[in-house]
Amino acid sequence: xxxxxxxxxxxxxxxxxxxxxxxxxxxxxxxxxxxxxxxxxxxxxxxxxxxxxxxxxxxxxxxxxxxxxxxxxxxxxxxxxxxxxxxxxxxxxxxxxxxxxxxxxxxxxxxxxxxxxxxxxxxxxxxxxxxxxxxxxxxxxxxxxxxxxxxxxxxxxxxxxxxxxxxxxxxxxxxxxxxxxxxxxxxxxxxxxxxxxxxxxxxxxxxxxxxxxxxxxxxxxxxxxxxxxxxxxxxxxxxxxxxxxxxxxxxxxxxxxxxxxxxxxxxxxxxxxxxxxxxxxxxxxxxxxxxxxxxxxxxxxxxxxxxxxxxxxxxxxxxxxx
Numbered sequence: 001x002x003x004x005x006x007x008x009x010x011x012x013x014x015x016x017x018x019x020x021x022x023x024x025x026x027x028x029x030x031x032x033x034x035x036x037x038x039x040x041x042x043x044x045x046x047x048x049x050x051x052x053x054x055x056x057x058x059x060x061x062x063x064x065x066x067x068x069x070x071x072x073x074x075x076x077x078x079x080x081x082x083x084x085x086x087x088x089x090x091x092x093x094x095x096x097x098x099x100x101x102x103x104x105x106x107x108x109x110x111x112x113x114x115x116x117x118x119x120x121x122x123x124x125x126x127x128x129x130x131x132x133x134x135x136x137x138x139x140x141x142x143x144x145x146x147x148x149x150x151x152x153x154x155x156x157x158x159x160x161x162x163x164x165x166x167x168x169x170x171x172x173x174x175x176x177x178x179x180x181x182x183x184x185x186x187x188x189x190x191x192x193x194x195x196x197x198x199x200x201x202x203x204x205x206x207x208x209x210x211x212x213x214x215x216x217x218x219x220x221x222x223x224x225x226x227x228x229x230x231x232x233x234x235x236x237x238x239x240x241x242x243x244x245x246x247x248x249x250x251x252x253x254x255x256x257x258x259x260x261x262x263x264x265x266x267x268x269x270x271x272x273x274x275x276x277x278x279x280x281x282x283x284x285x286x287x288x289x290x291x292x293x294x295x296x297x298x299x300x301x302x303x304x305x306x307x308x309x310x311x312x313x314x315x316x317x318x319x320x321x322x
Contacts, residue, residue: 025260027058030069030081034062037279038082038248041111044278045250045268052267056260067097073253074103080256080264085110085247086149089224089296105251106300107318108265110291112189112281115228115245116146116153119196120182121175122204129159129208137161138171138183145246149225150184153244156221157214168195175199189281192235200235207234209241218244223317226294247294254300261302269306288312 027049031042042060049058061078063069069081070091083105089095094102120126126135132154139154140146142165154161164171164180172195174180182205185193192200192207199205210218215227228245232238252261268275269288276283288307291299292315299307301320308314 024057025055025257027056027079027260028077029058029060030063030072030078031060032063032065032082036065038065041275041279041282042082044274048267048271048274049264052271053260053263056263069251070098070103070105073105073251076253076255078253080108080250080252083249083251084145085226085249085294085296086145086224088249088251092297095224104254105297106254106256106261106303106320107291107295107297108250108252108261108300108303109268109287110247110249110294111275111287112279112285113226113228113245113247113290113294115187115190115230115243116140116149116184117187117192117196117234117243118150118182118184118208119192119199120206120208121178122206123178124181124206126181126208127206129154129157129210129214132161132181132208133159135161135181136164136179137181138164138166138174140184140186141168141171142166146184146186149244149246152222153218153225156217172199176203187230187234189285190230190234192238197235205235207238207241207243210243215242224296226296228293245294247290249291249295251297252300256300256302258300258302258305261300262305263302265303265306269310292318 029042029046032038046058046060049056065082066084066087069078069083072078088105091098091103118129126132139150171183175182176199185196187193218227226245226247227242229242230240232240288310292312295318298321299318304314304320
């Protein structure tokens with residue numbers, strides 16, 4: 001009997017020492033609709049966390065995207081999730097839809113940027129944003145974040161186009177036949193949107209750039225958006241330009257353990273291939289720099305530690321707070 005008890009005790013000791021018996025930190029990741037390509041991105045991130053981060057077990061939840069994720073973060077129902085940088089800022093500061101009930105979430109990383117491209121017909125005669133004053137122009141598809149952001153940007157810059165509303169199909173047709181000078185359309189990484197390329201097939205286009213002064217105004221006065229430099233080649237013959245943008249990011253609840261956040265960010269930054277396979281816009285992207293360029297809320301301390309270790313300078317607005 002004594003021998004049996006000794007053997008059982010030894011077996012339990014071995015089991016307790018086994019990594020499989022150690023308690024796993026369980027995390028839930030809020031994503032978006034499973035029909036979205038962004039959902040596939042979060043599936044890839046989930047696999048990276050489970051394969052690369054010791055002591056952590058994660059799973060992905062299908063959600064209603066940004067606003068839903070922020071509300072779930074505020075209720076501690078998810079640990080991290082998809083948040084667009086502009087809405088994340090509004091929530092953090094208690095603005096717009098979050099007035100009176102701010103949501104505190106912390107930035108981990110930005111995985112893609114949606115440049116807001118102001119595109120006009122080349123024969124419209126419009127060569128600068130300022131020249132859109134009084135010109136028939138679509139600010140973005142009705143009800144979209146692009147529309148709201150364009151109107152806010154133009155108001156900040158003191159420009160009043162003659163806005164024309166409509167669906168993508170209607171607006172593209174109107175630009176093709178010359179009834180509109182142009183529109184603003186989200187890009188895909190550093191490439192123009194497919195509808196813009198469709199227009200450009202038979203109608204020469206021009207992409208308008210912010211001036212240095214305009215870019216400085218937006219950086220100072222509109223912290224909910226980023227200002228990005230797009231290299232030449234957004235489409236054939238398009239030179240480099242500067243425009244406003246918002247990012248799609250991963251935010252965490254403030255109480256997420258610092259070491260866990262650090263290990264997650266490290267694993268994601270150092271394993272880009274699975275992410276690029278799931279979401280092509282990630283391919284070749286410098287996510288760390290992108291995070292610091294267009295992030296809008298303070299970094300989680302664990303994320304900040306990783307970026308500092310890479311020798312990156314964290315902007316004042318993104319430095320972790322208590």
